[in-house]
Structures are given as C-alpha cells and as structure tokens.
Amino acid sequence: SQKIEQNSEALNIQEGKTATLTCNYTNYSPAYLQWYRQDPGRGPVFLLLIRENEKEKRKERLKVTFDTTLKQSLFHITASQPADSATYLCASQDGGFKTIFGAGTRLFVKA
Amino acid sequence: GAVVSQHPSRVICKSGTSVKIECRSLDFQATTMFWYRQFPKKSLMLMATSNEGSKATYEQGVEKDKFLINHASLTLSTLTVTSAHPEDSSFYICSARDSSAGENSPLHFGNGTRLTVT
Numbered sequence: 001s002q003k004i005e006q007n008s009e010a011l012n013i014q015e016g017k018t019a020t021l022t023c024n025y026t027n028y029s030p031a032y033l034q035w036y037r038q039d040p041g042r043g044p045v046f047l048l049l050i051r052e053n054e055k056e057k058r059k060e061r062l063k064v065t066f067d068t069t070l071k072q073s074l075f076h077i078t079a080s081q082p083a084d085s086a087t088y089l090c091a092s093q094d095g096g097f098k099t100i101f102g103a104g105t106r107l108f109v110k111a
Numbered sequence: 112g113a114v115v116s117q118h119p120s121r122v123i124c125k126s127g128t129s130v131k132i133e134c135r136s137l138d139f140q141a142t143t144m145f146w147y148r149q150f151p152k153k154s155l156m157l158m159a160t161s162n163e164g165s166k167a168t169y170e171q172g173v174e175k176d177k178f179l180i181n182h183a184s185l186t187l188s189t190l191t192v193t194s195a196h197p198e199d200s201s202f203y204i205c206s207a208r209d210s211s212a213g214e215n216s217p218l219h220f221g222n223g224t225r226l227t228v229t
Contacts, residue, residue, distance in 0.1 A: 009152075031215065032215060034217055036217075036220075041202075041222075041223065041225070042222050042223065043115075043117070043204045043206070043220030043221050043222045043223050044155070044204075044206075044218075044220050045220070046217035046218065046219070049215075049217060089154065089155070091218075093214070093215070097143060097160060097214065098145075098157060098160065099145070099157075099206075099218055100157070101154045101155045102154060103153065103154040104154050106152075
C-alpha cells in the first residue's frame, strides 16, 4: 500500500542552526508532496507544496527538495528559532482525492 | 486566506450520548471535506470523505452508523458521534479543499475538537 514515512519522531536543534526533516514515500509515485505545520491542540497549517518536476522550492526560511530517485523529500528550516518548534507533517494524495500524512516529526528548537 | 471553522473546540459528554461537530469553510466553497482523527503524538487518520449532496465515503474500519456525516451545503459538514463511548475520546479534525482551486490544492484545516467521553 502507499506509504509516507517520516523516520524521525523528534529532532532537537540549537537556535540559529538549520533543521532538516526527512520524508520518504513507498509503493507509489506522487505528483507532488506537501508540508504542513501542526502546533499542539491545533489543526495543521499548509506550508509548501513541491511538484515532482521541481527539484527545490523556497519560502522565506523554508526550503523543500524532491528527489524522485531516492523517493524522498527534505524540509529545511534555516536560522531556526524557538518559535519554529512544532510538529511538521509530510503529505501527498494517494492517486485519488485522499491526502495521506506521515506520522510527523516534532521539532524542538532550543534558545 | 482560506479559513475553516470547527466547533466546538472541546466537548465533554457522558457515555451513550451523541455529539455533533461542525466544520465550516468561511470564505470558500468545498465540494469535499475530510474528517480525521488524531491520537496523541500520532499522525492524522482519515476517517471519511464528506461529499456535498451525497453520501460520505468511509475508510475501512470506520463505522458509518457510529460516525454520521452530513454535508448539506458547500460550506458545512457535520460529524455526529453517536452513542459515544470512552474509546471514542480523541482529537477530531476536519479539513476542506477549495473547490475552485483544483484537486491538487492544499487542505485547509479546522482547529480540531477535543472529545472526552466520561
């Protein structure tokens, strides 16, 4: 079955460093991948979408890459801040209308 | 930006009663809305796809008679948890896709409903 996996359950980094989160997909070839941010007790908020024919996408301090050979997307936050602490979810559609999500990576940025 | 309003944000009910959760798209129309359930420190589990004007499509293992979904208009979907039991306690989140934005457009989420069944 189609899967999206985020192997790191949690990631701790120091303020100012770059956080890198990984998303791997198996058993299908998504046309695009999305990244969302979720704060505790809140719904996810959309951050970025990258299509399979795009190698890289940027938005302010965020950068997403899409490697169809490795079947992987990397999500980077540069110059990280404590306010970036949250859970980040990777998602894609399963070929139909449904969006499937990875388990998420909880990022903790220490001041 | 597109806003999805979900109410209530928290509800406590007694075992055996029913609870209705509303999900509204405030500034866009949504032919399709999605209902998710989330367990602590776990990802979103899709329960059902709500289709305006027709029956909802439920995921495998989700009881349609237990979780009643109604999508009566292009801006409103409701989830009713019937005869709630303590094991139904969870965080329920709805999402919607702007019908005019295409199938690949991102989902817009409500802020979730924390249901506690005592």
